[in-house]
Amino acid sequence: MTDQAQKAVGNGWQSEKYIKNLAKRKRSERRFRLTGLLAILTALTLLAILLFSIVSKGYSAFVQTTITLDITFTESVIDPNGKMDPAELRTANYAKLVQDALREKFPDVKGRRDLRKLFSLVSNDADSALREMVENDPDLIGKTVSVDLIAGDDVDMLNKGYIDRDAVEDDRRVKDQELVWLDKLEADGDIKMRFNSGFFTNGDSREPEKAGIAGAMVGSFYTIIVTMLISFPIGVMTAIYLEEFATKNKLTDLIEVNINNLAAVPSIVFGLLGLAIFLNFAHLPRSAPVVGGLTLALMTLPTIIIAARAAIRAVPDSIRQAALGLGASKQQAAFHHILPLSMPGILTGTIIGLSQALGETAPLLMIGMVAFIADIPGGFTDPATVMPVQIFLWADSPERAFVEKTSGAIMVLLGFLIILNAFAVVLRKKFERRW
Amino acid sequence: MPIQAEENVENRSNAEHGVIISTRDVNVYYGDNHALHGVSLDINKHQVTSLIGPSGCGKSTYLRCLNRMNDTVDSCRVTGEILLDGVDIYGPSVDEVLLRARVGMVFQKPNPFPKSIYDNVAYGPRIHGLADNKDDLDEIVLTSLEKAGLIKEVQDRLHSSGTGLSGGQQQRLCIARALAVRPDIILMDEPCSALDPIATAKVEELIDELKENYTIIIVTHSMQQAARISQRTAFFHLGEIVETGDTEKLFTSPTDKRTQGYITGRFG
Numbered sequence: 001m002t003d004q005a006q007k008a009v010g011n012g013w014q015s016e017k018y019i020k021n022l023a024k025r026k027r028s029e030r031r032f033r034l035t036g037l038l039a040i041l042t043a044l045t046l047l048a049i050l051l052f053s054i055v056s057k058g059y060s061a062f063v064q065t066t067i068t069l070d071i072t073f074t075e076s077v078i079d080p081n082g083k084m085d086p087a088e089l090r091t092a093n094y095a096k097l098v099q100d101a102l103r104e105k106f107p108d109v110k111g112r113r114d115l116r117k118l119f120s121l122v123s124n125d126a127d128s129a130l131r132e133m134v135e136n137d138p139d140l141i142g143k144t145v146s147v148d149l150i151a152g153d154d155v156d157m158l159n160k161g162y163i164d165r166d167a168v169e170d171d172r173r174v175k176d177q178e179l180v181w182l183d184k185l186e187a188d189g190d191i192k193m194r195f196n197s198g199f200f201t202n203g204d205s206r207e208p209e210k211a212g213i214a215g216a217m218v219g220s221f222y223t224i225i226v227t228m229l230i231s232f233p234i235g236v237m238t239a240i241y242l243e244e245f246a247t248k249n250k251l252t253d254l255i256e257v258n259i260n261n262l263a264a265v266p267s268i269v270f271g272l273l274g275l276a277i278f279l280n281f282a283h284l285p286r287s288a289p290v291v292g293g294l295t296l297a298l299m300t301l302p303t304i305i306i307a308a309r310a311a312i313r314a315v316p317d318s319i320r321q322a323a324l325g326l327g328a329s330k331q332q333a334a335f336h337h338i339l340p341l342s343m344p345g346i347l348t349g350t351i352i353g354l355s356q357a358l359g360e361t362a363p364l365l366m367i368g369m370v371a372f373i374a375d376i377p378g379g380f381t382d383p384a385t386v387m388p389v390q391i392f393l394w395a396d397s398p399e400r401a402f403v404e405k406t407s408g409a410i411m412v413l414l415g416f417l418i419i420l421n422a423f424a425v426v427l428r429k430k431f432e433r434r435w
Numbered sequence: 436m437p438i439q440a441e442e443n444v445e446n447r448s449n450a451e452h453g454v455i456i457s458t459r460d461v462n463v464y465y466g467d468n469h470a471l472h473g474v475s476l477d478i479n480k481h482q483v484t485s486l487i488g489p490s491g492c493g494k495s496t497y498l499r500c501l502n503r504m505n506d507t508v509d510s511c512r513v514t515g516e517i518l519l520d521g522v523d524i525y526g527p528s529v530d531e532v533l534l535r536a537r538v539g540m541v542f543q544k545p546n547p548f549p550k551s552i553y554d555n556v557a558y559g560p561r562i563h564g565l566a567d568n569k570d571d572l573d574e575i576v577l578t579s580l581e582k583a584g585l586i587k588e589v590q591d592r593l594h595s596s597g598t599g600l601s602g603g604q605q606q607r608l609c610i611a612r613a614l615a616v617r618p619d620i621i622l623m624d625e626p627c628s629a630l631d632p633i634a635t636a637k638v639e640e641l642i643d644e645l646k647e648n649y650t651i652i653i654v655t656h657s658m659q660q661a662a663r664i665s666q667r668t669a670f671f672h673l674g675e676i677v678e679t680g681d682t683e684k685l686f687t688s689p690t691d692k693r694t695q696g697y698i699t700g701r702f703g
Contacts (some may be wrong), residue, residue, distance in 0.1 A: 321542060
C-alpha cells in the first residue's frame with residue numbers, strides 16, 4: 001500500500017511535467033496579484049493627484065486678506081442731522097469713511113485716477129462692514145477705530161502669491177504704483193490674513209472677495225429635501241410592489257427592463273423632461289428648488305428602486321414563509337418583516353442615490369438653476385442655485401480670484417458627500433443582521 | 436383501486452379519531468410540470484401522519500396544498516378536492532390567511548424572525564387579534580412556549596433575540612410560534628433535518644405530546660422517525676401515493692413492491 005503510494009508520487013506529483021505545471025500556475029497567480037496591486041496603486045495615485053490639486057488650489061479660499069485702517073466715524077458723514085435716525089444711519093455714505101482713511105494714510109496721492117486706484121485696494125464692499133459696526137454700536141460715531149477691512153480681490157491674489165510681482169507691469173493686474181502703496185501698508189503691519197467666514201455666510205457675488213457658497217448650500221439643502229421626500233417613498237413602495245405583489249409576467253418584465261435602462265439614461269435628459277413637465281406644462285416657478293428637487297427625484301428613482309429591490313430580494317424566503325405560514329397577509333409579511341429587514345440596504349441605496357443627486361449639474365441647467373442668484377433662498381419656491389452649479393458658474397468666471405473659490409466650493413461639496421457616504425456605511429453596519 | 440378499499444377499512448379501525456382532512460384526486464402543476472398525480476388521502480384527527488418517500492416525490496408539495504402555501508408560487512396550479520372538516524379549502528368562501536392560522540406550519544430550516552423570543556411567539560396572536568390586552572398576550576406566549584417545551588430554557592431571556600438560540604431551540608420556538616395562533620392542524624416539513632440527534636429527540640418527544648390536542652402531518656426523510664412518532668404513514672413515489680396505512684403495518688408488511696423496496700433501503 002505504502003509502496004504503491006510512493007510509486008504514484010514518484011511517477012505523478014514529482015514528475016517534471018507536474019512541477020513545470022505547478023511553477024506555471026504559481027507564476028500566473030503572482031502576475032495576477034501584481035496587476036491587481038498596480039491597478040489599485042494607479043487608482044490611488046490618481047485620487048491623490050486630484051485631491052492634491054483641489055486642496056492646493058482651494059485651501060486659500062478659506063482665508064482672506066484684510067487691510068487695517070484707522071477709520072474715523074465722522075459725525076458729519078454718518079449722521080449730519082445728529083438725530084441718530086436708524087434709517088439715516090443705514091443709508092449714510094460709509095464708503096467716504098474708507099476713502100478718507102486711505103487719503104489720510106497716503107496724503108500725497110492726488111488726481112482722480114490715482115485716487116480711484118488707491119480706493120480699489122479695499123473691497124468696495126468694505127462700507128457695509130462699517131455700517132454694520134455703527135448699527136451695532138452707535139457710540140462709535142465721532143471716534144477713530146482701527147478696523148480690518150476686506151481687501152480687493154487683486155490685492156488678495158497678490159498677497160496669496162497668485163500674482164507675480166516680477167512680471168511685466170502691463171501683464172499684471174496690480175500695477176507698480178499700487179505695489180508701492182501695498183508695500184507701505186505691509187511695512188506698517190496693516191496687511192493681515194484671517195479666516196474667510198464670508199465664504200460660508202454670503203450668497204454669490206460678482207465681487208470675488210464677497211462671494212460665498214451659503215446661497216448654494218441652502219439651495220442644495222432645499223433641493224435634496226424635495227428629492228428625498230419624493231423619491232424615497234415612491235421608490236421603496238415601487239420596489240415592494242414589484243418584488244412582493246406583482247405577478248411575474250411579460251408586463252412586469254418590461255417594467256423591470258425599463259427601470260434598469262432609466263438608471264443609465266444621461267441625466268441631462270431628465271433635465272429636459274423636468275423642463276417639459278414641471279416648467280412648460282405645470283408652470284412651476286423657474287430656478288426653484290422645488291422644480292430642481294422634482295427633476296432630481298425622477299433621476300434618483302431608478303437607483304433607489306434597483307437598490308431597494310436588491311435589498312428586498314436579499315431577505316431570505318424563509319422569513320416570508322414563516323410570516324405567511326402564521327396567517328399573515330402578504331401586506332403584513334411585507335411591512336412587518338421584509339421591509340424592516342431590508343431597510344439597511346434600502347437606506348444605503350437611497351443615500352448613494354441622493355449623494356449622486358447632490359452632485360448633479362446637468363439636469364438643473366435645463367430648468368434655470370444656473371442663473372446668477374445673489375440672495376440666499378428662503379424657501380422651496382425662491383430662485384436658487386445648488387453647489388455643483390455654483391462650482392460650474394465660478395469655474396466659468398474670468399477673475400483670477402474665482403479659481404480658489406471654485407476649488408474651495410468643491411472641497412465643501414466633497415466634504416458633504418463624504419459625510420453622506422460615511423452615514424450610509426454607519427447605517428449599514430448598525431442594522432446589519434445575520435440569520 | 437385496492438388502496439382506496441384498504442383506506443376505508445382503516446378509517447373504520449380509526450373511527451374514534453375521525454377524518455379531519457380529506458383529499459380527493461389532488462393534482463398539482465408547476466407550470467408544465469405535473470408534480471402531483473391524483474393524490475387521495477384522509478388525515479385522522481389527533482394523530483401523527485407521516486409522509487415518506489424519496490426526494491422529489493411530491494410529499495412536500497402535497498403538504499403545502501393543505502394550507503395553500505403553494506398559492507405563493509406564481510406558476511403553481513392545484514386541482515382536485517381538499518376538504519377540511521367538510522369544507523373545500525380552495526373554495527371561494529375560504530380565506531387563505533385564516534386557513535393558515537388554523538393549519539399551522541413548521542419548516543425544514545428553523546426560521547425564527549430576527550426579533551426577540553417573545554415577539555416571535557406574540558406575532559401570530561397580534562396579527563389575528565387573539566389577545567385583548569398585554570396580560571392576555573403574555574399568557575398566550577408563555578403557554579405556547581410551555582407547550583413547545585421551551586419555557587425552562589428561555590424564561591430568563593424572553594426579550595433576547597430568537598436567532599441567538601441553538602438550532603433545536605429555534606425549531607421548538609417555531610413550533611411555539613405556530614401553536615400561539617391556536618391551530619387545529621400542524622404541518623411539519625422535515626422539521627428535524629437540520630437538527631442534531633439530541634435536538635431531534637426533543638422535537639420528536641414534543642410531537643408525541645402535541646398529538647393529544649393537535650393533528651400533525653409530518654414530512655420526513657427518516658423512516659425511523661416515521662416509525663417512531665407516527666400512527667399512520669403514506670408512501671409517496673413519483674408524485675403518486677403508493678401505499679397508505681397504519682405505520683406499524685406499513686413498515687412490517689407493506690403490500691406494494693415499491694414500498695418494500697424503499698423501506699428496506701433498496702432505492703430512494
